[in-house]
Amino acid sequence: MGYNGVNIEKTSVEIREKRLNSINGYEGTASDLCKSYDNKTLCNRNRSFTQCTTCSADQVMNQLSCIQDAAIVEHGPAGCSGDIPRRNLVNRSGRRARNIPVANVQYINTNLMEKDTIYGGLKKLENAIREAKNRFDPKAIFVTTTCASAIIGDDIESVTDKIEEEIGIPVVAIYCEGFRSRIWATGFDASYHGILRKLVKPAVKRQSDVVNIINFHGTDVFSPLFAKIGLKVNYIVPFTTIEQLSNISEAAATLQICSSLGTYLAAGLEKYFGVPEVKAPGPYGAAGFNAWIRELGKIVHKEEEVEKLIEEEKNRTAPRIAELREKLAGKKVFIGAGSAYAHGIIAIVKELGMELVSASTWHHDPIFDNFDKKADTLRSALENYGDFKISVCNKQSYELVSMLYKYKPDIYIGRHTGTIWATKLGIPSFLSLDEHYGVGYQGLINYGELILDTISNTSFVKGIAAHNKLPYTDWWLKQETFKFMEESK
Numbered sequence: 001m002g003y004n005g006v007n008i009e010k011t012s013v014e015i016r017e018k019r020l021n022s023i024n025g026y027e028g029t030a031s032d033l034c035k036s037y038d039n040k041t042l043c044n045r046n047r048s049f050t051q052c053t054t055c056s057a058d059q060v061m062n063q064l065s066c067i068q069d070a071a072i073v074e075h076g077p078a079g080c081s082g083d084i085p086r087r088n089l090v091n092r093s094g095r096r097a098r099n100i101p102v103a104n105v106q107y108i109n110t111n112l113m114e115k116d117t118i119y120g121g122l123k124k125l126e127n128a129i130r131e132a133k134n135r136f137d138p139k140a141i142f143v144t145t146t147c148a149s150a151i152i153g154d155d156i157e158s159v160t161d162k163i164e165e166e167i168g169i170p171v172v173a174i175y176c177e178g179f180r181s182r183i184w185a186t187g188f189d190a191s192y193h194g195i196l197r198k199l200v201k202p203a204v205k206r207q208s209d210v211v212n213i214i215n216f217h218g219t220d221v222f223s224p225l226f227a228k229i230g231l232k233v234n235y236i237v238p239f240t241t242i243e244q245l246s247n248i249s250e251a252a253a254t255l256q257i258c259s260s261l262g263t264y265l266a267a268g269l270e271k272y273f274g275v276p277e278v279k280a281p282g283p284y285g286a287a288g289f290n291a292w293i294r295e296l297g298k299i300v301h302k303e304e305e306v307e308k309l310i311e312e313e314k315n316r317t318a319p320r321i322a323e324l325r326e327k328l329a330g331k332k333v334f335i336g337a338g339s340a341y342a343h344g345i346i347a348i349v350k351e352l353g354m355e356l357v358s359a360s361t362w363h364h365d366p367i368f369d370n371f372d373k374k375a376d377t378l379r380s381a382l383e384n385y386g387d388f389k390i391s392v393c394n395k396q397s398y399e400l401v402s403m404l405y406k407y408k409p410d411i412y413i414g415r416h417t418g419t420i421w422a423t424k425l426g427i428p429s430f431l432s433l434d435e436h437y438g439v440g441y442q443g444l445i446n447y448g449e450l451i452l453d454t455i456s457n458t459s460f461v462k463g464i465a466a467h468n469k470l471p472y473t474d475w476w477l478k479q480e481t482f483k484f485m486e487e488s489k
């Protein structure tokens with residue numbers, strides 16, 4: 001075991017391809033994917049044709065744009081701000097859900113133009129940082145890079161270091177230009193790298209009853225649950241304040257609801273600030289939840305309380321789960337989602353007795369930054385439920401359409417994308433937006449009921465499919481799904 005991955009002495013994060021051997025092209029089985037990592041034969045498979053996907057800069061906004069009292073200066077062309085309206089929607093609705101005054105994201109784009117790509121954009125960047133300070137009076141400013149500012153080689157740190165002294169608040173450079181990594185989840189790591197380097201302070205005293213949970217924007221299900229075992233929850237990073245972030249080193253442990261999201265921050269907090277990371281698969285399905293919370297129990301010395309909580313949850317939910325299993329037995333499901341999160345949904349559908357025809361993840365992390373195979377979410381799904389088909393499709397819609405067309409599942413469960421294609425193909429589907437919805441025993445009921453509801457009346461999607469003309473021809477639909485992916489070596 002080691003911590004080769006997290007290194008905050010460097011100005012920028014090492015990309016996932018190098019740090020974790022992450023890939024974005026694969027077709028095979030869960031057992032083969034795990035074995036190829038163990039044998040050191042896991043290679044990415046490139047594509048000769050790709051449609052659009054997302055980029056690291058967007059994932060940085062995902063984590064940083066909702067910090068209540070920070071501002072972001074994105075150093076790039078206006079086009080890179082295309083994700084901001086959606087981020088603002090998430091910010092406003094999330095604030096409302098957590099009883100924080102509703103406000104817009106505090107964001108400025110430097111609007112790099114053609115001329116700036118020749119003469120440099122540092123003057124614009126300086127002005128934008130000062131403008132952000134004047135306009136928003138933030139407690140910290142994040143300066144994020146884009147493809148254009150990285151290509152022209154603007155020396156961001158020279159500006160952030162200088163202005164930080166001038167304006168008296170942390171100005172944190174985040175290197176997240178889209179072309180830097182083919183794994184867009186590297187953007188999560190880039191934002192955490194900046195937080196670990198410049199914002200988190202060494203703990204003054206440890207708070208034995210507070211645990212960090214690295215999450216996206218989900219509903220607060222953990223506070224009532226953890227109150228039963230005498231713990232308080234500190235959700236990070238969205239919706240925190242800079243002061244809260246600077247004190248996350250005081251927590252008794254760090255948990256993650258998705259290791260593809262939190263891997264770098266959890267490992268970095270343990271390595272540099274001594275906060276133990278809960279090294280377990282995600283809290284999905286009974287098996288995942290039990291392993292996750294038992295690992296926490298060991299760290300915070302609450303093994304008995306945890307066992308009692310598991311027993312209570314199991315007994316409370318057992319009758320309804322049994323009913324749902326009966327109704328869902330053998331229903332075919334196809335899953336498309338981010339890496340670790342997809343493995344969490346696999347756990348849920350397997351425990352509900354459904355037939356997983358295949359899953360496709362947007363990328364694959366064969367290990368996380370703690371380098372502990374016990375925390376490997378795919379390995380855990382394989383061990384708990386047996387082998388299954390899996391691919392890594394990098395959000396390529398043409399591949400997703402092909403798989404849905406061929407597998408014809410009773411339901412598609414997706415995150416980020418794919419439900420519109422499923423609908424056009426007459427397949428019922430839903431987007432799994434709230435990552436806390438599937439947590440623990442209650443998560444099995446939540447998902448089971450939603451799946452049942454979604455497949456109970458298919459006339460709407462069948463009607464859409466009957467009147468819809470796909471842009472994909474029969475030529476494509478009858479091809480091999482991964483025709484444009486190079487052969488494995």
Ligand code: SF4
Pocket residue numbers: 055056057058076079080145146147148176177178179
């Ligand atoms: S950073 Fe690069 S990949 Fe991301 S939106 Fe801007 S130009 Fe596109």
